[in-house]
Amino acid sequence: MxxxxxxxxxxxxxxxxxxxxxxxxxxxxxxxxxxxxxxxxxxxxxxxxxxxxxxxxxxxKAELVGATMFAMSRAVEPVIPDDIAPLDALMMHAQATVDYLSGDRGTAILSLISASARSPELRAISEEYERGEREYFLELFRELFPDSDAEQRHFAFDSYIGLMLQHVVIRRTPMTPEKLRIIVDSVLKLLAHD
CATH class of the missing domain: 1.10.10.60 (Homeodomain-like)
Known part of the structure; x- marks a missing residue:
């Protein structure tokens, strides 16, 4: 912005x-x-x-949505110290994901996911936005589990997004730090699995 x-x-x-x-x-x-x-x-x-x-x-309107998604992402993005442990950075970003998806924005995100299937322009903008978010998480996953392969890391990211959408947007579960840690730990178990 x-x-x-x-x-x-x-x-x-x-x-x-x-x-x-x-x-x-x-x-x-x-x-x-x-x-x-x-x-x-x-x-x-x-x-x-x-x-x-x-x-x-x-x-x-697709360009408007893209700018709005990026602006919100910047607004909730945590300041990560250089010397922070990867798991702590992951937890900070998980909280930012909760902040991003909370309230009516979550309802709007579900609408955008559905509309992306019918709008190539919106789909391209959404994929561009998601690519940046995905790359950050994939790098954290690689740091935490260097032996994991790319397919595992992508699957873990998709699972993470699915869990966050389910709990934050659909069920509107109040997300305590303990519950957030359970979600993150369950995703990390996917990376530890051979």
Missing amino acids: EREGATRGRGRPRLAAIDDAIHAATWDVIARAGYTGLTFEAVAEAAGCTRMSLYRRFSS
Whole structure:
């Protein structure tokens, strides 16, 4: 997300407060109306800005969703010290995943997963976003279990995402540090298994 007063090529400076309102409104509209109900008009109304503000920033609703996903990811991303143990880094990122999926964003994410099957543009943007998240976890898994193979690490990541969606989004389980550790430990057992 650009900082307040930062410029974006031609035109007026972009304000971070407007960007934040747009991203919050995007999550809200998707949670209420799904991806098919996501329109620039609905987001502009919910964000308290003009449609022109959106058209200046995004060429499509898929691009808007991609920017919103990346902005939220940056907002919850933990600051990981260089000397932290891989398991502790994994736990910090697991908490960030819970924060990302909590509340109406989780409902919106489920809608986006479903819509990705029907929208090649949204699928490409979602895959690009997921690729960055996946690579970070795969590297942590490799550090924790150097003898694991790539297929095991990918399976563990997919299992991790499935467990998080099930507990945080679908069941809306209050996620205590103890419960989060159980999820992480169950995923790590997949990597320890030969």
